[in-house]
Amino acid sequence: MHLTASLTALTLPELPAGTASVDVYFDDARVWSIDVRERANGASTSQPVPGGEVEWPAALLPYLVGSARVSLTDSASGAELAGAETQFTKAPQRTRVIDASGATLVINKWGRLGVALEVMGDEVQTRIVQRAAELVDFLAARGLRPFVVGGTLLGAVRSQSLLPHDDDADIAYLSTHTDPVEVAAEAFRLGHAIAAAGYEVRRHSAAHLQLMFRDEAGALQHYIDVFTAFFTADGCVNQPFHVRDATRVDQMLPFGTVRINDTDFPAPADTEHWLTINYDKNWRTPIPGYQLVTPDATRRRFNNWFGAFNLHREFWDEHFSGDPLAEAREAEWAAGRWWLETGDAHAPTLIELGSGAGTLTRAFAAQRPSRRVIGADFCEIALAQASNWGEQHDPDHHTPPEYAHANLYRVTALALPHDVGVVGAFDLVANHLLEQLGHLGREQVWRLARMALATGGSARFTFHEKHAVDVTFEDPTGWHLSRAQLETEAQRFGLALTFRSLGGSREATGTTVSLAQPTAPYSPLPERLPMTSPARHRIKSRLRRLFSPSVSGIADELQHERDRVTALEHEIDELRRDSLRIAELTDVLEQRLTPAPGAEAPDALK
Structure with missing residues (x-):
């Protein structure tokens, strides 16, 4: 197999049939993993996977200096598929993708450079598992229902260990609330409690906390994500920022148990179902280059309900x-x-x-x-x-x-x-x-x-x-x-x-x-009136005209309906966004007006 690389792209050779993911190495360091399933374009798994040019991720470009042996291995088996000595520039050095401490960096699932667990070493991985277990106990002590999710659950089910290509641990808790306002308000309270316990917290959204863990010098060592999960009245389980699908309560509860190293963690009752809705039906196959693609409707719903506080x-x-x-x-x-x-x-x-x-x-x-x-x-x-x-x-x-x-x-x-x-x-x-x-x-x-x-x-x-x-x-x-x-x-x-x-x-x-004028910040949304029988009749008549081939101006009718749908979508967005505003204002009031233990209540609460 022939592999070539330049300053702009990597040219993959034809890959063996059934190849799902390949790892790219510079000398002996993995720097990138590529999900190649789309290259098969629906072809039979018995047919070779077509090769072709793949552009380097933008985050790697500044590091393409000097020379390296660029090699390709199968992510599942570790077998080398191709390799070639490559000169990116004339600089007399080996190409290295490392941070200031010398740790090897790899492109993560977000297209950014980070340190993977495989590079962190056994000691750090052991510490991550211990800290994750401590957080599970912390959440349970507060009356919440914690369980492991994401790559942490995937690694536990696959190999009873952390995924080597992952870079964190993922924990969620299943809220008893079903209304987004109550879900978010509960999550804000939890965030304050975690911070009060001494953790460094970065909030990505109302339903997503990231806990940062640093070394003695203050450098970020690793992090653990804490997500909120909850059921909604439509029968879906939701775990922002990505998971939303029809799920029965008995597929979640009572929790089962999975093991990571020598530590047990709670997990959904049906782990196969959860991993399928989190990833896809191929979750058993190691695909380090897998990228989560959240459906637009789900992303829009979660962003409006819980915000995107970490954007860029x-x-x-x-x-x-x-x-x-x-x-x-x-x-x-x-x-x-x-x-x-x-x-x-x-x-x-x-x-x-x-x-x-x-x-x-x-x-x-x-x-x-x-x-x-x-x-x-x-x-x-x-x-x-x-x-x-x-x-x-x-x-x-x-x-x-x-x-x-x-x-x-x-x-x-x-x-x-x-x-x-x-x-x-x-x-x-x-x-x-x-x-x-x-x-x-x-x-x-x-x-x-x-x-x-x-x-x-x-x-x-x-x-x-x-x-x-x-x-x-x-x-x-x-x-x-x-x-x-x-x-x-x-x-x-x-x-x-x-x-x-x-x-x-x-x-x-x-x-x-x-x-311009001393008005309220928002123009109120138009009141939505109940749909009366005459209203239904008008809609039915419009639909009959819309789909009648003899009606002229059908393009105008279609555009009119599209505009109405867009306006309704924006109204729904605004109503969902109000849920977050209410939860945030509730949080502000609780934090500013609730007295500390033993303190006198503020005048506003008397």
């Missing part, structure tokens, strides 16, 4: 992991920065949203030493770099700004001014944040802008009106927005926008926000 956070973590002031990196925000710096920010406090490495934040702090300046971001790495900049470059602490964590995908971000102790008027600025933020995150920006304006402050933002030539969903720095989009969004919150063109190849634009 890993991108920003990687983005700011290098030199925070690198020219190429800072150029993304430079266009239009001058316009914000020369604006009419007159309040005694200024908050910058999406402050990143803090370049603009520091500029504002230097402008007026008497002004309090606060930079806010949801990337902890960026916040740490911005905070440390003063220690390295301004030891005398001339006009030091402050920094705070704020996740705009959460309603709790609206507490930012209160949490940082803002009193009186404040100005709000954001430099190229709007177009690099999802629309649900922008809702919090508009609300914070209303707050700033209501205090007597100002609100000014910049954005790009043209996308980057190489724009992708994975890299939000290349995104753009139109003036019309922003005006439509702002109007929903009683805000008006004025624009100024700032130039540049991507048409940088500045917008000044003002209060």
Whole structure:
């Protein structure tokens, strides 16, 4: 078999019949696994799997330096299928994909680089199993019903061990609630309890917690995911972010037991059913390159019910992991920065949203030493770099700004001014944040802008009106927005926008926000009336006309119905999103108004 590799792609040879997954090695290190089942294109498993060119994942490209023996092995058997010495560049070194500590990195199921369990070693894997067992006990002690899921369950059923190509442990608990509001509120309470127990928690959604475990030096060693699972009235079991399928209660309860190494864990009563709805019918076959593909309807439902609080956070973590002031990196925000710096920010406090490495934040702090300046971001790495900049470059602490964590995908971000102790008027600025933020995150920006304006402050933002030539969903720095989009969004919150063109190849634009009218943030959804018999008759008549071949204008009828369906989908999205808003507000009230044990109740609760 002949294998070739270049700086852009790997050319696979024809593979033996029945091959489901192959591992790619550089010398003796696995760096990538490829699910090749689609290449068979439905052909019989007795026929060879066609070869062909496969582009390298973007995350691998910076590492293609020097030379390596590139080889291909069958993921199931470990047998080598092909190999060839490859020179990527003329650099006199072996190609290595490693992190700062020297650990081998591999492309994970999300297309990003990470450290797989097979590289972590037996000691770390043993620690992961022990910590997972401790978390199961912690959840059970709180009256919850924990069980293992995902790759952890798959490894236990297949080999009574952790999957070597996985990078974490997965635990869920089966809630007794069926309403998304109650499910989310319960999950928020659990998150606070886990954090109070001393764990480092990163919340991906209302129904997904990630617990981070670090070594003595503070470097991330591994993590354990904790998911919420629950039944809904339609007979489906749900485990965001991916699992939703018809399931009987007796397929879940009473829990059975699976073993990992020498430790027992609770598992669904019917593990085969769970693994099939989590993966597919081929779950018994090792496919390290398997990628979860969540149906759009399921993804949409879960995102609206429970949010997507972690959207692109890993991108920003990687983005700011290098030199925070690198020219190429800072150029993304430079266009239009001058316009914000020369604006009419007159309040005694200024908050910058999406402050990143803090370049603009520091500029504002230097402008007026008497002004309090606060930079806010949801990337902890960026916040740490911005905070440390003063220690390295301004030891005398001339006009030091402050920094705070704020996740705009959460309603709790609206507490930012209160949490940082803002009193009186404040100005709000954001430099190229709007177009690099999802629309649900922008809702919090508009609300914070209303707050700033209501205090007597100002609100000014910049954005790009043209996308980057190489724009992708994975890299939000290349995104753009139109003036019309922003005006439509702002109007929903009683805000008006004025624009100024700032130039540049991507048409940088500045917008000044003002209060249009003192209305509620939302225009209420139209009341849905019960479907009466005349209404049913009209629909039946329309359907008869729609499918009658003699009716002219059928294309218009179809488009009209599509528009109605789209409008209904948006209404359903908004109603589901209200579930999350209610749960988040409930969480805020409980956290801020519930007294600590032994403390007197706040006045608001008396």
